[in-house]
Amino acid sequence: MMLIRPIEARDWDSLWSLAHKTGPGFTSLQPDEGAVRDKMEWALASFAAETPLAEALYLFVLEDTENGTIAGISGIESAVGLRDPWYNYRVGTLVHASRELGVYNPIDTLTLSNDHTGQSEICTLFLDPEYRHSKNGSLLSKARFMFMAEFASRFTDNVIAEMRGFSDGGGISPFWEGLGRHFFSIDFTEADQLSGRNKVFIAELMPRHPIYTNMLPEAARNAIAQTHPDTTPARRLLESEGFRYTGYIDIFDGGPLLETRVQDIRLVRDSRYCKAQVVDHAPGGELFMLANTRMEDFRCCLSPLAMDGSHILNLTPAVAEALNIDTGDTLRVASLSGQRRF
Structure with a gap:
């Protein structure tokens, strides 16, 4: 993993x-x-x-x-x-123009910023x-x-x-x-x-x-x-x-x-909290990003999940171990591709 x-x-x-x-x-x-x-x-x-x-x-x-x-x-x-x-550099534009000569030249510029x-x-x-x-x-x-x-x-x-x-x-x-x-x-x-x-x-x-x-x-x-x-x-x-x-x-x-x-x-806009439930066999599905909510012990991984809208995530022991979480812990969850929104 x-x-x-x-x-x-x-x-x-x-x-x-x-x-x-x-x-x-x-x-x-x-x-x-x-x-x-x-x-x-x-x-x-x-x-x-x-x-x-x-x-x-x-x-x-x-x-x-x-x-x-x-x-x-x-x-x-x-x-x-x-x-x-x-x-x-900030990319900008300066226009050099003369109505008398019929000249109109927009020129890109670079300015230290x-x-x-x-x-x-x-x-x-x-x-x-x-x-x-x-x-x-x-x-x-x-x-x-x-x-x-x-x-x-x-x-x-x-x-x-x-x-x-x-x-x-x-x-x-x-x-x-x-x-x-x-x-x-x-x-x-x-x-x-x-x-x-x-x-x-x-x-x-x-x-x-x-x-x-x-x-x-x-x-x-x-x-x-x-x-x-x-x-x-x-x-x-x-x-x-x-x-x-x-x-x-x-x-x-x-x-x-x-x-x-x-x-x-x-991902920031669409991510949501869910509760973890560790089970022996979790059904697969769309790839989701899963992250625990801890600072120094932050963990994040990908896992296929079958989301049913209940905000309870069934996770395999391997995924739970990787994220260092247990049943009842809170996870932040988001679809990897953005195809699925809660």
Whole structure:
């Protein structure tokens, strides 16, 4: 069975292994031991805090309970940009017109922005290629929304998601080559890794005035708001839950920033409480997401259920054990696909 749970100190080796598989452009998890250890310690402190941290990081792992393998990771930051500046480009339009000459030229621009400072962010989603099947990606991503639904007071009304931008087979970002390199004079991978630790250099080196995109190379223009091929499924999944591109992109690779209101996320809106009843044989049916209601011991998994509208869930002992619950305990439940509403 595949199970989502909070990261624990014993997961260090697995987290470090995943960091070596993410590849260029995956800013939030690179093979930088200091940065990865800081991330783990931050997450452990966030879950253990008696009162919510102002800027908390909740990291979850996807565990294969059959063999103990950690197959993926995903996270939520309660608020971005409170300790270090949060930058992206706002894509806008300026019109250059002359009635006398009969000229009317709308031109896209990029303006450095801190507009999303203080907002919650879903982040650090990575699934081991060997486990990219059987709805594992959906579970890894959507379990975060079950957590947000249960602990809504820990997050802001708006939530954002930065998508990894387009790069070619060699890991080269055309957006970076056409724009960022002129101001930083370093390779994309190095700049991306530096941004994961300290963003001050961005403010020191990036242009403060709007950039006219028609002055960029065609390859860089075409990469604006485009996702990396490996990230396209994650983008589609988020869009199916209510996230939308609203005109902001990453300053390094041009990847789109998606956003929505937390209460407009389909899983948050449609999830309901049910009581568990552990039985020897539970009838199968549509796939549902099931999560317990505990903080440090949060658990979430997928299970086929036959919902009869009674708000009593018949669960097998295996599912109950995975969720660490017993008969009479409360669960948060939601259809994985959204086809069924309570």
